[in-house]
Each structure stands twice: as C-alpha cells, then as structure tokens.
Amino acid sequence: MDFGFTEEQELLRSEVRKYLDAKCPLEQVRAISEAEGGAGFSPELWKEIAELGWLGLCVPEVHGGAGLGQVDLVVLLEETGRSLFPSPLLATSLAVAALREAGSEEQQARWLPSLADGTAIGSPALQEDADPPTPERVSLVGTPDGDGFVLRGEKRFVPDAGAATLFVVPFRAGSELALAVVERDAAGVSLEAWPGMDLTKRLGRLVLDGVRVGPDAVLAERGDAVFERIVDRATAGLTAEIVGAADGAVVLTAEYAKDRIQFGSPIGRYQGVKHPLAEMYVDVESSKSLLYYAAWALDESPAEAPRYVSMAKAYASEAFARIGIDAVQLHGAVGYTWEFDAHLYLKRSKWARPMYGDSDFHYERVAALGGL
Amino acid sequence: MDLTLTPEEEAFRDEVRAFLDENLPQDANRADPGFVAEWQRKLRAKRWVGFSWPAEVGGGGGSIMQQAILKEEMARRKAPPLGSCFMGLTWVGPAIIAYGSEEQKQRFIPDILDGAYQWCTGYSEPDHGSDLGALQCKAVREGDEYVVNGQKIWTSIAMWSKWIILLVRTSQHADDKHQGITCLLVPMDTPGITVRPIKNMAGGAMFAEVFFDDVRVPVELRLGAEGEGWKVTITALAHERSGIAEVESLTRNLEALKRLAQKTTRGGRPASEDPGVRARIARFETRIQAMRMNGLRYLTKQLRGEPLGSETSVSKLLRAQLEVEMGDFAVEIQGAAGPLVEGAEAAADGGRWQKMALSWPEVVIGGGTPNIQKNIIAERILGLPKD
Numbered sequence: 001m002d003f004g005f006t007e008e009q010e011l012l013r014s015e016v017r018k019y020l021d022a023k024c025p026l027e028q029v030r031a032i033s034e035a036e037g038g039a040g041f042s043p044e045l046w047k048e049i050a051e052l053g054w055l056g057l058c059v060p061e062v063h064g065g066a067g068l069g070q071v072d073l074v075v076l077l078e079e080t081g082r083s084l085f086p087s088p089l090l091a092t093s094l095a096v097a098a099l100r101e102a103g104s105e106e107q108q109a110r111w112l113p114s115l116a117d118g119t120a121i122g123s124p125a126l127q128e129d130a131d132p133p134t135p136e137r138v139s140l141v142g143t144p145d146g147d148g149f150v151l152r153g154e155k156r157f158v159p160d161a162g163a164a165t166l167f168v169v170p171f172r173a174g175s176e177l178a179l180a181v182v183e184r185d186a187a188g189v190s191l192e193a194w195p196g197m198d199l200t201k202r203l204g205r206l207v208l209d210g211v212r213v214g215p216d217a218v219l220a221e222r223g224d225a226v227f228e229r230i231v232d233r234a235t236a237g238l239t240a241e242i243v244g245a246a247d248g249a250v251v252l253t254a255e256y257a258k259d260r261i262q263f264g265s266p267i268g269r270y271q272g273v274k275h276p277l278a279e280m281y282v283d284v285e286s287s288k289s290l291l292y293y294a295a296w297a298l299d300e301s302p303a304e305a306p307r308y309v310s311m312a313k314a315y316a317s318e319a320f321a322r323i324g325i326d327a328v329q330l331h332g333a334v335g336y337t338w339e340f341d342a343h344l345y346l347k348r349s350k351w352a353r354p355m356y357g358d359s360d361f362h363y364e365r366v367a368a369l370g371g372l
Numbered sequence: 373m374d375l376t377l378t379p380e381e382e383a384f385r386d387e388v389r390a391f392l393d394e395n396l397p398q399d400a401n402r403a404d405p406g407f408v409a410e411w412q413r414k415l416r417a418k419r420w421v422g423f424s425w426p427a428e429v430g431g432g433g434g435s436i437m438q439q440a441i442l443k444e445e446m447a448r449r450k451a452p453p454l455g456s457c458f459m460g461l462t463w464v465g466p467a468i469i470a471y472g473s474e475e476q477k478q479r480f481i482p483d484i485l486d487g488a489y490q491w492c493t494g495y496s497e498p499d500h501g502s503d504l505g506a507l508q509c510k511a512v513r514e515g516d517e518y519v520v521n522g523q524k525i526w527t528s529i530a531m532w533s534k535w536i537i538l539l540v541r542t543s544q545h546a547d548d549k550h551q552g553i554t555c556l557l558v559p560m561d562t563p564g565i566t567v568r569p570i571k572n573m574a575g576g577a578m579f580a581e582v583f584f585d586d587v588r589v590p591v592e593l594r595l596g597a598e599g600e601g602w603k604v605t606i607t608a609l610a611h612e613r614s615g616i617a618e619v620e621s622l623t624r625n626l627e628a629l630k631r632l633a634q635k636t637t638r639g640g641r642p643a644s645e646d647p648g649v650r651a652r653i654a655r656f657e658t659r660i661q662a663m664r665m666n667g668l669r670y671l672t673k674q675l676r677g678e679p680l681g682s683e684t685s686v687s688k689l690l691r692a693q694l695e696v697e698m699g700d701f702a703v704e705i706q707g708a709a710g711p712l713v714e715g716a717e718a719a720a721d722g723g724r725w726q727k728m729a730l731s732w733p734e735v736v737i738g739g740g741t742p743n744i745q746k747n748i749i750a751e752r753i754l755g756l757p758k759d
C-alpha cells in the first residue's frame with residue numbers, strides 16, 4: 001500500500017506551480033479574466049501549456065499525449081485550482097476524459113490530437129437545466145436522419161461555451177442515451193456566454209438548431225453507464241480544482257493572520273482567528289484524502305469510484321463554500337475590496353458548488369450507495 | 373499511489389485471516405474473560421502483540437504496515453483487543469522503547485506484551501490540565517531516589533493499575549515551563565500513594581485522584597534524562613492521540629446507526645427514508661472515510677520514514693467531533709425513547725447509544741481537548757503565533 005504521490009507526480013506538481021507562479025500570478029489572473037470582451041483566457045499561455053504537455057496529460061501517447069491517469073490529472077488540476085488559473089483547461093481535460101470513455105479508437109484518433117496540442121478547446125455539454133447531470137435529465141432528442149441524427153435543442157451551463165471549439169453532447173437516440181461530438185463551426189450551432197460572479201470561470205449556452213451529426217460523430221459507447229462514468233470523471237476533475245483553490249485560500253488567510261496586527265499582536269494569535277483556520281486546514285486535509293482515493297479508484301478500482309467521487313465532491317464543495325466566506329471575513333474590510341484577493345476564492349467556491357451536483361445531491365448518492 | 377496490498381502484504385493478510393478463521397468462531401463469546409485470556413495468549417505466542425515493536429525487546433519485529441493490516445483484520449471480525457494492557461501498548465511502551473534504558477526495556481516491555489498488569493498515566497493535575505507544561509507535582513532528588521509530593525487527577529484506571537507513568541517537576545524555569553519536567557515510572561503500591569476514584573457523569577468510576585506524599589522512587593526508574601520529560605511526553609501524546617483516533621469503532625457505530633435509522637420510525641415511516649436523516653448519516657459516513665483516508669496518508673508518510681507528528685491532532689479532532697455528534701444524533705432520532713437507558717423496554721439496542729452519548733468525554737477531553745488540538749494544528753502546522 002502506498003497512499004502518496006510518486007516522485008514524478010511531485011515533480012509535475014512543483015513544475016506546474018513554478019510555471020503558474022511565474023506566468024500567471026493573481027495580478028495576471030485578474031488581467032486575463034477582467035479583460036473587456038475577452039473569452040476568459042490567454043491564448044499565449046494556452047499555447048505554452050499545450051507545449052508543456054498539460055492539455056495532453058491524459059491523452060494516450062499514440063494520440064499525441066502523455067498517457068497519464070486520473071491521479072496525475074488531479075495533481076495538475078489542484079495546482080491550476082490553487083492559482084485560480086483562468087483557462088478552459090478543466091473543460092478540455094473533461095472532454096478528453098469523455099472521448100476516452102466513450103469514443104472508438106478511430107474517434108479518439110480524430111479528436112484527441114487537436115485537444116492535446118491546444119488547437120481545439122473541448123467542453124462537455126452535460127446539462128440542460130440547473131439540476132445536476134444525470135441520465136434522466138438528458139432530454140434533447142436526436143431525430144434519426146439517414147445514418148446519423150439531427151439535434152435540436154439546447155445545452156446550458158456549458159463550461160467555457162465562449163471559448164470551446166468542440167463539445168461532447170449527450171442526447172436521446174431512441175430509448176438510449178448517446179453522445180455526439182459537435183464542433184463549434186457546424187451549421188446550426190450558436191453559442192452564448194453568460195456573465196457570472198466568478199470571472200475566472202465561464203458558463204454559457206450551446207444552441208443546436210438542427211445540427212446534423214453523422215455516424216462518425218456519435219461516440220461508440222452508449223447508455224447511462226458511460227454517461228455516469230463521464231460525469232464521475234468530470235466531478236473528480238472539478239473537485240481537484242476545488243481542493244487546490246481551498247488550499248490556496250487557507251494559505252492566503254493564514255499568511256494575512258501572521259502579518260496583520262491588532263491589539264498589539266498578529267491577529268493569528270487570537271483563537272477567534274486561529275481556530276477557524278485550523279478547521280479550514282482539517283477540511284482541506286480531509287478533502288484531499290477523499291479526492292485522492294476517488295481519483296485512484298476511477299482508474300484502479302472502478303466499482304468503488306462513484307461512492308468516493310460523491311464523498312469527495314460533497315465534502316470538498318461544502319467545505320470550500322465555508323472557507324470562501326471565512327477567508328473574506330477573517331481579512332476584515334479589506335477582504336471586501338475588489339483589490340484584495342480573498343473574494344476571488346469565495347467566487348470560485350460559488351461557481352464550483354453546484355457544478356456536477358451540490359452536496360445535497362452527492363450526500364444523497366452516498367446514502368443510497370451505502371445501503372440506505 | 374497504490375492502495376492495493378503488495379503480494380507480501382497480501383500474504384500476511386491471508387495469514388491473519390486464516391488465524392481468525394481458526395481461532396475466532398463467529399459465535400465466540402467475546403465477553404467471556406476466559407476466552408479473551410486464551411485469545412490473547414495465542415496472539416502473544418504469534419508475536420502479534422506489539423507486532424511493530426523491535427524484536428530485541430520482545431516485539432514482533434513487523435512493519436507498521438503489517439501492524440495496520442493486523443488491526444484492520446481484527447477489527448473487521450470484531451476480535452477482542454490484541455492485548456490487555458491498553459495504555460502500555462498504545463503509549464507507555466512506545467515511550468519506553470524510544471527513551472528507556474536497556475534495563476527498563478527488558479523489565480517492562482515483556483510485561484506490557486503479556487498484559488501482566490495495567491499501566492496508568494499521571495499527567496493532569498487539578499490546576500494544570502490543558503496547560504500540562506505548567507505541572508507542579510514535585511520531585512526532589514535525595515541520593516539515589518526522588519521524593520515525590522503532589523497530586524494528579526483524572527488518572528484513568530489508577531485503581532486497577534500496578535504502575536504509573538508520572539510527570540513531575542524537578543526544577544523551576546520562569547522562562548520555559550517545559551524545562552524541568554521529568555518522567556518517572558512508579559509502582560502504584562509505593563508507600564505514600566493514595567488513590568481516590570471519581571464517579572463520572574455516566575455513573576461509572578473509571579478515573580481517580582492520585583495523591584503523592586513523600587513517595588520515594590529509585591533514580592533508575594526515571595524515563596529519559598532529568599528535566600527532559602517533556603520530550604518523552606510529546607512522543608507519548610502523539611501515540612495516545614493516534615490511538616484515540618482509531619476509525620474502527622466509528623465504522624461499527626455507523627453501520628449500527630444505519631440499522632437504527634431503518635428500524636426507527638418517523639411519522640409511521642422508517643427514519644432512513646427521511647431526507648434529513650439520510651443526509652446526516654451520509655455526512656457521518658463521508659467524514660469517517662475522510663478520517664480513514666487521512667490515516668492511510670499519514671501511514672504512508674511514516675512508511676516513507678517521517679515520524680508521527682502534529683497530524684495526529686487532525687485525526688484526534690475528527691474522532692472527537694464524530695463521537696459527540698453520532699452519539700447525540702442516535703439519541704435524537706429515537707424521539708421520545710431517546711433518554712431511556714438499558715433496562716427500559718423502549719430503549720433501542722439495549723441502551724448502547726445512550727452510553728455513547730454519555731461517554732464521549734473519554735475521547736473528546738481525554739488526550740487534550742478540541743481547542744488544544746486546534747491550537748496545535750494552527751501553531752505547529754500553519755505557523756500561527758502561540759497564544
């Protein structure tokens with residue numbers, strides 16, 4: 001048994017952190033995400049991280065990637081989460097995961113190389129309404145059309161809808177759930193980016209107005225089970241960014257508590273400050289442990305994965321919401337300013353909490369899977 | 373990261389399972405002292421008591437990983453404890469192994485492994501509980517002896533113990549209270565020691581006051597150097613906290629809590645169908661799993677050569693919170709039957725939940741309170757200033 005990271009994974013972590021600290025510190029995060037009319041990411045940095053291999057981390061080597069697994073992805077996403085790195089990296093990684101779960105060899109060969117080299121930006125368009133994505137909530141109908149389907153309807157809460165060029169779209173193919181790859185420039189596709197409180201994360205709408213998908217664009221594997229596996233991987237990826245960001249918020253707040261003097265002493269000496277920080281630390285530790293186990297299980301022990309993914313997401317997103325609020329509160333009034341960074345984490349926590357199911361949803365799943 | 377067992381670890385697990393199949397029948401009476409004594413004798417013969425302790429002192433010479441496997445398998449089968457000397461096995465033994473003289477190791481370790489008698493722990497005093505470092509029970513050196521005067525309190529099982537691991541003050545240091553503390557190992561039948569049991573809120577008497585009146589302790593019973601007792605205590609406390617932070621009893625309680633929710637009704641329906649009840653149980657389950665996974669990560673750190681440190685406070689804190697909340701919740705969902713105890717016809721599960729709801733201070737206050745664990749986490753891990 002070994003429940004720790006390998007030397008290679010530790011190296012990956014420190015290189016990602018070094019790069020983000022140098023190239024995208026929080027001033028830069030703000031510049032990118034606050035840019036008027038911007039798509040919420042920097043095309044230059046996107047090119048660089050493609051060259052660094054981040055986008056292809058989990059793309060098989062034959063398709064131009066590094067062929068690594070979910071635990072490696074967790075390391076990368078914890079770091080991008082910690083830095084609040086604004087980019088469609090998470091969405092793209094999740095599109096990669098969807099293609100790997102459901103795509104044939106041929107389909108993977110067709111789309112994965114461009115996702116790995118950054119020329120395409122992927123996004124899983126899993127939701128139609130504000131409810132968590134479950135197979136029952138997929139209602140968009142694919143009308144048979146020769147050997148393919150015509151899709152009419154819309155997907156909402158689509159990550160990086162403004163930037164993405166390639167969407168994985170679930171639909172009803174008769175009684176079955178199927179998934180199609182839809183490219184941004186296909187006839188009948190229109191997109192709308194929605195304003196949100198977290199400027200570093202974008203959501204929007206994908207409208208499919210009679211979009212035809214040929215048999216080659218309908219992913220090989222169909223059914224509820226593959227959809228659920230994709231959602232579980234998406235949830236684990238998201239949770240990695242949550243855990244990293246929560247850790248970042250705790251560090252930011254602990255450092256502030258060491259520097260800020262009131263009543264003649266650093267505020268971190270007072271237990272009203274110290275104890276919430278200790279609780280935040282414990283929550284981050286616990287979130288990490290649940291997340292790492294879930295990530296390991298996704299690749300190595302799939303039968304256990306759904307339960308642990310739900311535990312990790314439920315625990316981490318609830319803890320992060322509290323940490324986001326406490327981080328602002330423990331800074332005092334500067335925490336409420338646009339200029340100070342604390343609110344960036346709070347906003348991220350609001351974005352992350354409902355994504356792929358909030359704690360209520362996931363705790364209910366834990367109860368059901370635990371025999372209740 | 374590999375959460376499966378290596379082939380060697382698996383072989384060991386199978387050996388443990390085979391042993392359990394043979395020696396612990398499903399219907400064994402785990403409450404029968406004769407059975408338990410025989411059980412512990414067999415384990416001792418296999419050197420599984422103190423399994424991760426060095427072979428030179430009589431331990432099993434196993435790895436801490438094997439030790440963890442052993443404990444997990446035993447817990448899964450609800451086996452009686454590995455040995456009968458709880459404090460000796462959990463923290464007194466490890467402290468003696470780390471700081472004791474050769475002679476002390478030879479003298480005490482085999483008895484701890486055999487469960488020959490009980491140890492108790494004399495740290496807390498009436499005026500010095502959380503602020504343990506300020507303790508005042510005094511020892512003055514006279515020739516080859518220390519003469520001890522003062523009082524300890526909350527000393528668990530003092531009345532049934534043959535030895536006490538005792539913290540005394542051998543010198544005063546205004547600038548650093550932790551200097552001048554010395555650790556002594558003292559026979560409880562030494563003249564001048566008086567034990568007075570204290571009844572707790574659950575109605576039992578498990579802890580006691582212990583008075584020391586000119587108690588003479590030979591110098592060779594000092595553990596570690598004079599004035600360096602605090603170091604010994606830090607080691608012992610880390611082991612105590614990690615002992616308290618065991619997850620198996622929580623897991624068992626969780627399973628029982630689910631069954632309780634299934635057979636308890638709310639408005640004529642099983643409580644387990646109530647969304648609020650389901651969510652609360654799922655939260656307990658998740659937090660218990662988090663604690664278990666934290667434990668595995670910390671075990672990995674140890675396996676990679678890092679010593680047990682402040683992370684034991686994380687686990688101790690989680691255990692404390694879960695123990696209080698689960699006991700309270702189990703009583704709450706029983707509705708009007710909640711306050712009934714063993715003996716009442718309507719008390720669920722023979723009153724086990726009421727016992728849990730009244731005994732949590734053992735793991736919440738014993739070993740240091742939640743506030744103190746939070747101080748440790750904030751100061752030693754996050755680097756905040758001391759208060």
Ligand SMILES: Cc1cc2nc3c(=O)[nH]c(=O)nc-3n(C[C@H](O)[C@H](O)[C@H](O)COP(=O)(O)OP(=O)(O)OC[C@H]3O[C@@H](n4cnc5c(N)ncnc54)[C@H](O)[C@@H]3O)c2cc1C
Nearest residue numbers: 493494495496501502526527528734737738739740741743
């Ligand atoms: C069942 C049980 C068994 C025990 N067994 C033993 C034993 O075998 N041997 C032994 O030596 N001791 C034992 N103890 C004693 C235990 O270690 C102490 O009770 C504990 O350390 C707290 O000390 P205290 O009771 O004096 O409380 P106090 O220290 O007086 O604390 C009272 C309250 O103040 C809070 N507090 C104190 N200081 C601070 C601070 N700096 N910051 C914030 N809050 C603070 C505490 O959290 C607590 O809530 C046992 C206790 C119990 C309940």
